[in-house]
Amino acid sequence: MRDQRAEALAAILVRYSTRVEAGDVCVIQSSTAAEPLVQAVYEGVLRAGGLPVLSLTTEGAAAALYELASDDQLDWVxxxxxWAAEEADVRIAIMADQNPRELSEVDPRRQQRTSRARKPLMETVMRRAAAGEHRWSLTLFPTHAYAGEAGMSLAAYEDFYYAACLATDHDPVTAWQRQSDQVRRLAEWIQGREEVHITGPGTDITLDVSGRTWIPCVGEHNMPDGEFFTGPVEDSARGEVSFSFPASYGGREVAGVRLRFEDGRVVDASADRGEAFLIETLDTDDGARRLGELGIGTNYGIATGTKEILLDEKIGGTVHLAIGMSYPETGGVNESAVHWDMVCDLRQGGSVVVDGEELQRDGQFVV
Amino acid sequence: MRDQRAEALAAILVRYSTRVEAGDVCVIQSSTAAEPLVQAVYEGVLRAGGLPVLSLTTEGAAAALYELASDDQLDWVxxxxxWAAEEADVRIAIMADQNPRELSEVDPRRQQRTSRARKPLMETVMRRAAAGEHRWSLTLFPTHAYAGEAGMSLAAYEDFYYAACLATDHDPVTAWQRQSDQVRRLAEWIQGREEVHITGPGTDITLDVSGRTWIPCVGEHNMPDGEFFTGPVEDSARGEVSFSFPASYGGREVAGVRLRFEDGRVVDASADRGEAFLIETLDTDDGARRLGELGIGTNYGIATGTKEILLDEKIGGTVHLAIGMSYPETGGVNESAVHWDMVCDLRQGGSVVVDGEELQRDGQFVV
Structure with a gap:
């Protein structure tokens, strides 16, 4: 049975997010559990005149690789x-985890090894994206696993998720264009300013963003979407931040993360759960202890945490910081095999102050 | 839940059929429905030190392509x-159809167009295989569709299928080595002989096989397996043949096929069902009207037709002829985008006579 909402989401991804045109080589990257959405995107790409290439994995392939592979096998790309990184015009990636703990017993050093081996690929994609040669979008297909993590039934999660993607709107493309106006205005407001000061429970951190570019996120690279972000000056972060949302990374659940920064570098890190993994990841490479991103969520259609960063970082009234690699289009220059987003909730008391002027108080924008 | 028999089949494919070794690039080609077997093969390749690459499609991708694609989209490879055709050391292909009629409404000219576009790939693979640079194996994963076509429940089909693959044997690799002895002896017996004369109900056909190489099939390229085959001299076939088994091709069901040959060429063709499609396929290109293969089944563990050629052509007491491309390792030189096997049952009365000496009578070998 085909879900009309999956068809609508596919149309958003092909026609709005990545604007597939005749002759575009379009890689559809996903796993077997997303078959209905993969099929709808495949058809959407064909209808747009594009050249679809399926790149599907099994739920268990990654865990098997980490468990069974030698170093040589891990290093092989x-x-x-x-080819996909170097040549594809478009990449539509669809997450479809069936078990949120699938990778929970994996040795993180083996994941890091794979990340390092794949770093040139990631850099190629980002360079090509920055140069306008590659368009990409990341979304997810609702599974029991995502629903369970969010504390919902699958049916309730599907209702929530497709609504957050505006896939239930009668004209999703126009709806996304409308939603993007507020995000663009906020990004324009902050562009050119210098110092961002974030306070909240357990959080008092200052970042320099002068000279950096703010990117409004309006449904092109993530679906659902709603944030604006930049790469903070790499040696500027100072103070402490507490991440109130769980901060899973590479299949490992970490919660209650607290980081203290001096001169841009994490000098102290702790977590209520997963602390050893947090510290191992911070030690992946030099860039992993510096920030690659500051993002400010704008999507008030996502009201509660789902333990899935694609959604949680968009929640209106939250900010997120990523340790590791920055996105070159922001002007950020931090290099790392890591890019780990962590979300800080400011809705129960908190503020974002930019060059002395309040941008947000208690999770509501005030400009 | 993991089926131990699928694990055993994966071990046969990796360790016996394709003999994966450390460093071998191994493409696993299948569709989403075969996930348990794909996963087991992926793990088997890793354990053997190989470098697995998944190439998975959805059940609906092919039909969508034929329905929606322009000629340019169809022609694109x-x-x-x-890369897989040119570089992979090993390819393990696993069929896993969920609907045997999935392609039944497709315009055959569009399938032919795709076949033509992919012909260089097929030729590259065959050339590399003949040169010993590429090892490949084709199998299937039991689905409701295959079971239904065979007139069985899925559970009964799985029992039948895994037994035919010897995956239920306590030592499948040794069992396959044992089974291969009889096939090799038959291939040695016929090698060097010249004329094959096949008679049966509605069948009286003579083929010249002089100078051609007979290949014993012992579980390397097909699983299950059991046949020996060659490429008949391209202008030699004369007489009539009736194919008692349904002869589906590219998702289209054709039944009751009768072909009459003069000087190696099909000069008259009819079918009880699917005749128009048969004739269109014969007209794909010049080679499609000539024979590319004569095969003789040796697997008496497959007793009844299943409407799946991978199994049916192996049935002990049947012979099969393929119109279209020959396999170069036989010495055959017929070129075509088509390779369509059709099975002729000789168990209810029939004989295979080679240079005047009886090889088989009423489906039983007599040498």
């Missing part, structure tokens, strides 16, 4: 993945 | 498919 398959030529089709290199 | 994805670079990862070209």
């Amino acid at each position: 398959a030529p089709p993945a290199m | 994805a670079p990862p498919a070209m």
Whole structure:
């Protein structure tokens, strides 16, 4: 049975997010559980005149690789993945985890090794994206796993999720264009300013963003979407931040993360759960202890945490910081195999002050 | 839940059929429905030190392509498919149809167009296989569709299928080595002989096989397996043949096929069902009206037709002829985008006579 909402989401991804045109090589990257949405996107790409290439994995392939592979096998990057990074005009990636703990017993050093091996790919994609040669979008397909993590039934999660994607709107493309106006205005307001000061429970951190570019996120790279972000000056972060939302990374659940920064570098890190993994990840490489991103969520249609960062970082009234690699289009220059977003909730008391002027108080924008 | 028999089949494919070794690039080609077997093969390749690459499609992708694609889209061959043909050391292909009629409404000219576009790929693979640079194996994963076509429940089909693959044997690799002895002896017996004369109900056909190489099939390229075959001299076939088994091709069901040959060429063709499609396929290109293969089944563990050629052509007491492309390792030189096997049952009365000596009578070998 085909879900009309999955068809609508596919249309958003193909026609709005990545604007597939005739002749575009379009890689559809996903896993077997997303088959209905993969099929709808495949058809959407064909209808747009594009050239779809499926790149599907099984739920268990990653865990098997980490468990069974030698270092040589871990280091190998398959030529089709290199080709996709170097040549694809469009990439539509659809997450569809069936078990949120699938990778929970994996040795994080093996995940880091794979990340390092794939770093040139990631850099190629980002360079090409920044140069306008590559368009990409990341979304998810509702599964029991995502629903369970969010504390919902699958039916309730589907209702919530497709609504957050505006896939239930009678004209989703126009709806996304409308939603993007407020985000663009906020990004324009902050562009050119210098110092961001974030306070909240357990949080008092200052970042320099002068000279950096703010990017409004309006449904092109993430679906659902709603944030504006930049790459803070790499040696500027100072103070403390407490991340109230769980901060899973690479399949490992970490919660209650607190980081203290001096001169841009994490000098103290702790977590209520997963602390050893947090510290191992911070030690992946030099860039992993510096910030690559500051983002401010704008989507008030996502009201509660789902433990899935794609959604949680968009929640209106939250900010997120990522340790590791920055996005070159922001002007950020931090290099790392890591990019780990962590979300800080300011809705129960908190503020974002920019060059002395209040941008947000208690989770509501005031400009 | 993991089926131990699928694990055993994966071990046969990796360790016996394709003999994966450390460093071998191994493409696993299948569709989403085969996930348990794909996962087991992926793990088997990793354990053997190989470098697995998944190439998975959805059940609906092919039908969508034929329905929606322009000629340019049909003609495009994805670079990862070209890479797999040119570079992979091993390819393990696993069929897993969920609907045997999935392609039944497709315009056959569109399928032919795709076949033509992919012909260089097929030729590359066959050339590399003949040169010992590429090892490949084709199998299937039991689905409701295959079970239904065979007139069985899924549970009964799984029992039948895994037994035919010897996956239920306590030592499948040794069992396959044992089974291969009889096939090799038969292939040695016929090698070097010249004329094959096949008679049966509605069948009286003579083929010249002089100078051609007979290949014993012992579980390397097909699983299950059991046949020996060659490429008949291209202008030699004369007489009539009636194919008692349904002869589906590219998702279209054709039944009751009768072909009459003169000087190696089909000069008259009819079918009880699917005749128009048969004739269109014969007209794909010049080679499609000539024979590319004569095969003789040796697997008496497959007793009844299943409407799936991978199994049916192996039935002990049947012979099969393929119109279209020959396999170069036989010495055959017929070129075509088509390779369509059709099975002729000789168990209810029939004989195979080679240079005047009886090889088989009423489906039983007599040498």
